[in-house]
């Protein structure tokens with residue numbers, strides 16, 4: 001598992017391990033981890049070719065998929081715990097002495113002929129190459145030991161721990177949280193039963209981006225209260241949600257709300273209302289109505305007779321609908337600002353008039369208590385991977401050979417042969433420049 | 438609601454011309470570098486430094502293209518396949534140049550495998566759409582819709598191009614490993630290709646580099662999704678494919694530790710990981726649909 005050559009050969013095991021130990025050994029093995037990761041890859045690969053909703057319902061949220069993830073979590077947990085002790089010993093109890101023969105057998109080694117005090121020169125060169133050094137006296141002579149990147153040994157532990165934290169935080173978040181959708185316009189309010197709070201929308205404003213074909217940004221001023229007490233108050237817009245108590249309210253989209261005034265041409269009575277697309281505007285009690293289909297802030301008609309909006313500037317607002325009479329679609333209706341359409345109904349002629357429009361914002365509301373832990377887990381994972389792959393632990397030993405004329409240097413890298421070779425090159429260069437001086 | 442294509446950012450004819458010229462020029466110099474690396478691989482050692490210089494020139498021209506594009510679109514150029522593809526090739530060249538500088542000329546041979554991959558990515562941006570009509574790569578200068586105006590998105594894209602760059606380098610080394618194993622040591626290729634041990638290490642380091650960036654890419658994407666859509670993970674095909682890529686490279690990085698999972702098996706895993714990465718970028722857009730298909 002670990003690339004370093006083990007100094008003492010493993011003792012022969014005489015008695016077979018107990019079944020419990022064997023099971024634990026299997027559950028904590030990296031082989032099992034690899035199999036589980038491959039299994040998860042293959043399952044998700046097939047699932048992505050299904051429609052997303054079906055994949056979520058029948059795969060990603062199924063008991064067996066979550067079960068495999070939990071099993072992988074258990075495997076990871078056991079493996080990490082088991083590796084802690086050996087890694088601790090490996091990282092913090094290095095062997096500080098080494099025989100000349102052992103150094104000669106190392107994959108990365110060199111012999112340098114030197115004059116003067118070679119070990120002192122080598123120690124300085126080790127230091128210049130970024131190694132922390134110690135010299136230990138042994139009966140065979142002094143041994144110089146240097147190492148760097150010690151934290152790199154713990155990279156895998158930090159990474160695995162962070163992954164466990166992320167898995168647990170995701171599970172915790174989805175078990176204790178909720179997701180909801182709601183919306184409203186200036187002056188309206190709604191209640192979120194799962195969170196026991198009420199949302200009052202003071203204002204919804206549109207601000208057009210410089211480019212008029214880009215959807216405008218919509219800002220909502222809202223106040224969130226519980227039992228009359230304010231718990232949050234802020235302005236939200238796309239990419240700027242409101243957060244409180246582990247709950248977040250996001251702006252997801254907006255709709256135009258045409259304000260339509262109906263005027264009874266006989267009595268002169270008027271009635272104004274705001275409508276959503278898809279709503280019906282009832283014109284009489286016989287079922288005659290206009291079904292609203294679309295709103296165009298800047299109306300135009302294509303050559304093929306299809307209506308469209310030139311851009312988002314509210315220069316020529318028109319709302320389109322279909323007049324339905326006796327259950328039959330009779331005609332398309334285009335209501336322009338302040339230009340009445342007179343429609344015959346059972347109750348006499350009715351004047352239908354677009355008198356203005358408003359905007360309604362749609363919010364997704366979710367509570368996720370796992371979020372801060374997910375974030376910590378993410379930071380730790382980045383750190384752990386950095387430690388694993390960018391802090392290259394390496395160790396070097398130097399001893400005299402053939403009296404004091406030759407210096408033997410040997411090195412071992414943990415996961416990084418090229419880097420260790422480069423460190424040795426650096427040490428050699430340092431020693432040579434010192435020798436020339 | 439709109440009939441016409443969404444409005445584009447007005448770009449001066451000069452700006453347009455500079456941009457397109459630099460793009461073509463970059464491709465030409467990259468192609469020359471590719472040829473030179475291949476000549477070097479065929480045993481003409483003196484072509485190595487020349488190829489390396491050409492690649493650096495290509496990289497500078499490409500950088501100038503990216504700067505021009507940034508000025509023309511008035512934002513970092515990371516929207517759509519054309520802009521992302523260019524960033525990705527640019528990052529791949531940068532990471533390779535850096536590795537060449539770190540590892541010295543022993544590794545010029547890698548260039549002969551890496552630059553053709555970069556040319557393959559260029560082909561996707563240029564000639565492949567004219568061969569496969571279903572693939573359409575738009576070069577238009579589109580402004581950013583509000584949902585894409587986020588710092589997390591910028592981090593997301595920049596980490597992803599470096600992740601992909603690492604995986605491309607790893608795949609180049611995997612190809613070399615495969616060839617080195619197949620050809621005899623006395624053949625021309627056998628002599629110019631580095632030892633399998635070194636290639637194995639190169640593949641590992643490049644994968645690890647890619648893996649770190651791919652991880653940050655997934656994390657920053659999740660944070661952005663959480664802020665924009667109210668959920669950090671939506672199980673959409675693009676997210677799932679980046680996770681599959683991540684799983685495959687995680688398996689590779691672990692497999693390298695375990696006995697019996699060396700050699701051809703690890704090389705195969707890197708190749709599968711590279712395919713998964715390519716599918717995340719190209720396949721998902723044209724074969725699967727989801728929130729991420731902004732074009």
Ligand code: HEM
Pocket residue numbers: 001002028029030032033034036072073075076079083087153155156159160163384385388415687690691694
């Ligand atoms: C069920 C799953 C997993 C198991 C059983 C497992 C097991 C192991 C083991 C035994 C090691 C060697 C530890 C050492 O002595 O350094 C290791 C290394 C490592 N693992 Fe995992 N692991 C799993 C999943 C993951 C995942 C998903 C990641 C990615 C985030 C990961 C990241 C790492 C890293 C970065 C290393 C160090 C690798 C290296 O030095 O090349 N592990 N893992």
